[in-house]
Structures are given as C-alpha cells and as structure tokens.
Amino acid sequence: MSGDFEALRGSNSDEDEQLVKLLEEKIKSLQIEIENLRKELNYYKAEMEKMLSPPLIEAVVLDVLPDGRVLVRSSSGPNLIVNVARHVDLELIKPGRSVALNQRGSTILEVLPQKEDPIVKSMEVIEKPNVTYSDIGGLEEQIRELREVIELPLKKPELFRELGIEPPKGVLLYGPPGTGKTLLAKAVARESNATFIHVVASEFAQKFVGEGARIVREVFEMAKRKAPSIIFIDEIDAIGAKRLDIGTSGEREIQRTLMQLLAELDGFNPLDNVKIIAATNRIDILDPALLRPGRFDRIIEVPLPDFKGRIEIFNIYLKKMKTSEDINLELIAQLTEGFSGADIKNVCTEAGYIAIRSNRNKIMMEDLIEAIEKIKNKKKRMESNLERREKYS
Incomplete structure (x- = not known):
C-alpha cells in the first residue's frame, strides 16, 4: 500500500x-x-x-553678433536676429552656413550639413580631361601662352616665388565660335593634372535675388576642395557685359552676380592651386572691371585657323578615320577658308555619312569636297537668317 x-x-x-x-x-x-x-x-x-x-525653417547665417545672437536670412523671406540653443556648437555657426530655426521662438536648433547646390552638382566636372595638346591644330602660340600662365604655376609655383613674380589670376580666351577655346582649357587641365570644372555663365543668372552670387561662391568653394583645379567659364559675356545705371530687376541681379565673381577673383592668391579661364565671342561688350590688372589680365585671341592650321586640323580628324590614299589636304584646306575648327570636324563627319550612304568603307576625296559644299551652304543659310532677323528686329 x-x-x-x-x-x-x-x-x-x-x-x-x-x-x-x-x-x-x-x-x-x-x-x-x-x-x-x-x-x-x-x-x-x-x-x-x-x-x-512643427516643421523647422532653413536659414543662412549672415553674421554673428557680439552678444552671441545671430543674424540670419530665413528661407521664408526676412532677415532675423535669433538666439542659439544651448546644445548647438557655436564653433560651427559661421557666415554662409545653413541652420534650422524653430517656428515659434526663431531659435537656432541645428546646424545643417554643408551641401552643394543642384545646379553646381550638374556642372561638368572632369577629374582628368581626355584632350591633349596634340588634339588641337593651328594654335601653337595660344598653347604656349596657356602653358606659361596656367600649367607652369600649377606645376612649379616655387619658380615664381623664387623670382618674386605673380602669374595672372585669370586668363580670357576670345574669338569666333568653334575655334577651340574649350579644347584649350581641357588640354591645359589634363597636362596640369587639374580637375576641370566647366561652367556656362548663363547658369549663374538666376531669377531669385542673391541666388546667382551664391552659386558663384559655391563653384569657387568646390574648386578649392578639388584643387588643383581649373574653372572654365564659357560665354562669360552672359554675366560680364558692361553695367548700366538703369535696368530691370533681372539686370540688377546679373550685376550682383558679376560683383560676386569680381570679389572671388580678388580673393585668392595667384599661386594657389585654382586657376580661372574664361571664354567669350564678344570681348567688345565685356565690363572693363573684368579686364583690369589682377583679374583677367592675360587676354589671348583664338582666331579662325589659317591655311596651315586648317591642314593640321584636317590631319588630326582624318587620321582617326579610314580614308583613301588620294586625299589632298592642301586642296581641302584651300576650299575651307573661313572655316572654324568645329566646321572642319563637321566636314569630316559629313564626309563619313556620304561614304556610308554610298556603301563604301572608306572616305574618298570627292566625299570631302561634297561635304565642304554642304557645310558652306548651311553656313550661308544661317548667316542669311541672322541678317534677316537683325533687319526686322
């Protein structure tokens, strides 16, 4: 149990x-x-x-006052004098820096990370261009000058310091369209191992007050971060035309942008690792302030190629193509008087299309002659249309 x-x-x-x-x-x-x-x-x-x-308001710091308060320009419009929250690092608050404000007390709650404008990001930035001096024909003198004033100071700044001379801060290339101004700038950037920043000046012209000047400032800051670098400003006459006493609000904004560009040119050392090259087809309308010593004080003409130059340019393009042995470079150079380098490139391309349409695998002399006539007729029509527009405008 x-x-x-x-x-x-x-x-x-x-x-x-x-x-x-x-x-x-x-x-x-x-x-x-x-x-x-x-x-x-x-x-x-x-x-x-x-x-x-509640959402925060973005603002840009304009100045830091002696009492610790900060003058900012808010994205909503007015300039404000605001306080800084205790948890914010005062060392980070500097003019030009973006900050976040609360809506009620307009106090700086956060310092925003530095950013590049989307317009600046979209600009052509090439770490090492693929253009060399051998790709440029008929511009030996221009290449020599650019090497002296851009390449040499970037590669051997100690030579200039030892001699006690300052190279030009900026170089202005002027001449008709298609003569190789952009190619020259890319080639000197490659030979100098410099980053190439290509800006079309019309991108600086913005509709909001102060935006153009801010973009100019950001481009120069980006160039300093990527140094050694070359800023190439194409069509600088878009913002660098002679200033008028009376104008529209848009013209006044362009003048503010030009003043910022002049300030940036004045603000860096000519022996720094940032060089400025500008290009224009209309040097006659540029503001004299751009051309005074200390800014764009080296002016280089890039003219239409002469007979020898046209032979060199044809040789550069045709040696990359499959051609017959009867090509007479001297004859086609004579037939293309008044052509720019870009026109000659178009002739070679058009000759290739003519050969393709004829079911041939090489370019003949008659293809080049036909292409020359076609480009000539096209240029005449364009000039005629331009004259007609000017007559009735």
Whole structure:
C-alpha cells in the first residue's frame, strides 16, 4: 500500500515539474512578446511625434553678433536676429552656413550639413580631361601662352616665388565660335593634372535675388576642395557685359552676380592651386572691371585657323578615320577658308555619312569636297537668317 502511494506521488511530482517548465517557457515568450510590443509602441510614438511636431525653417547665417545672437536670412523671406540653443556648437555657426530655426521662438536648433547646390552638382566636372595638346591644330602660340600662365604655376609655383613674380589670376580666351577655346582649357587641365570644372555663365543668372552670387561662391568653394583645379567659364559675356545705371530687376541681379565673381577673383592668391579661364565671342561688350590688372589680365585671341592650321586640323580628324590614299589636304584646306575648327570636324563627319550612304568603307576625296559644299551652304543659310532677323528686329 505504501509503495503504491510513493509511486503515485513520484508521478505527480514529474507532472508538476513539467507543468512548471511549461509555465516558465510561456512566461519567457510572453516577456519577449511584451518587449517587442513595447519597442513597436515606442516606434509609433516617435513617428507620431515627428508628424505632429512643427516643421523647422532653413536659414543662412549672415553674421554673428557680439552678444552671441545671430543674424540670419530665413528661407521664408526676412532677415532675423535669433538666439542659439544651448546644445548647438557655436564653433560651427559661421557666415554662409545653413541652420534650422524653430517656428515659434526663431531659435537656432541645428546646424545643417554643408551641401552643394543642384545646379553646381550638374556642372561638368572632369577629374582628368581626355584632350591633349596634340588634339588641337593651328594654335601653337595660344598653347604656349596657356602653358606659361596656367600649367607652369600649377606645376612649379616655387619658380615664381623664387623670382618674386605673380602669374595672372585669370586668363580670357576670345574669338569666333568653334575655334577651340574649350579644347584649350581641357588640354591645359589634363597636362596640369587639374580637375576641370566647366561652367556656362548663363547658369549663374538666376531669377531669385542673391541666388546667382551664391552659386558663384559655391563653384569657387568646390574648386578649392578639388584643387588643383581649373574653372572654365564659357560665354562669360552672359554675366560680364558692361553695367548700366538703369535696368530691370533681372539686370540688377546679373550685376550682383558679376560683383560676386569680381570679389572671388580678388580673393585668392595667384599661386594657389585654382586657376580661372574664361571664354567669350564678344570681348567688345565685356565690363572693363573684368579686364583690369589682377583679374583677367592675360587676354589671348583664338582666331579662325589659317591655311596651315586648317591642314593640321584636317590631319588630326582624318587620321582617326579610314580614308583613301588620294586625299589632298592642301586642296581641302584651300576650299575651307573661313572655316572654324568645329566646321572642319563637321566636314569630316559629313564626309563619313556620304561614304556610308554610298556603301563604301572608306572616305574618298570627292566625299570631302561634297561635304565642304554642304557645310558652306548651311553656313550661308544661317548667316542669311541672322541678317534677316537683325533687319526686322
């Protein structure tokens, strides 16, 4: 009898232990589930706080006042004098820096990370251009001058320091369209191992007050970060035309942009690793302030190629193509008097299309002559249309 009782108690004890283990495992799983639900609840609380919190206002720091307050230009319009929250590092607050303000007290709550304008990001930035001096024909003198005033100071600044001379801060290339101004700038950037930053001056002309000047400032800051670098400003007459006393609000904004460009030119050392090259087809309309010593004080003409230059340019393009042996470079150079380098490139391309249409795998002399006539007629039509527009405008 007592043995049966002991056996029964032993079986009950085993069942109780199993039940306790099951309950302990259940408690653990419930605790894990509670922890997960608590995390999920905190996540949704944080999301609700984000959705219900008022938006911050972006502003640009203009000046830091002696009493610790800051003068800012808010994105909503007016200039404001605001306080700085205690948790914000005052060392980061400098003129030109973007900050975030709260809406009620207009207090700086955060210093925003530095960013590049989308317009600046979209500009052509080439770490190492693929154009060499051998790709340029008929411009030996221009290449020599650029090497002296751009390449040499970037490669050997110690020579200038030893002699005590300062190279030009800026170089202005002028001449008709298509004569190779951009190619010259790219080639000197490659030979100088410099980053090439290509800007069309019309990109500086913005419709909002102060935007053009800010973009100019950001381009120069980017050039300093990527130094050694060359800023190539194409069609500089878009913002560098002679200033007028009376004009529209748009013209006044362009003048503000020009003043910022002049300030940037004045603000760097000619032996720094940033060089400026500008190009224009209309040097006659440029503001004299751009051309005074200390700014664009080296002016280089890039004319239409002469007879020898046209031979060199034809040779550069045709040696990359499959041609017949009867090509007479001197004859086609005579037939293309008044053509620019870009026109000659178009002639070679058009001759290739003529050969393709004739089911030939090489360019013949007659293809080049036909292409020359076609480009000549096209140029005449363009000049005629331009004269007609000027007559009736």
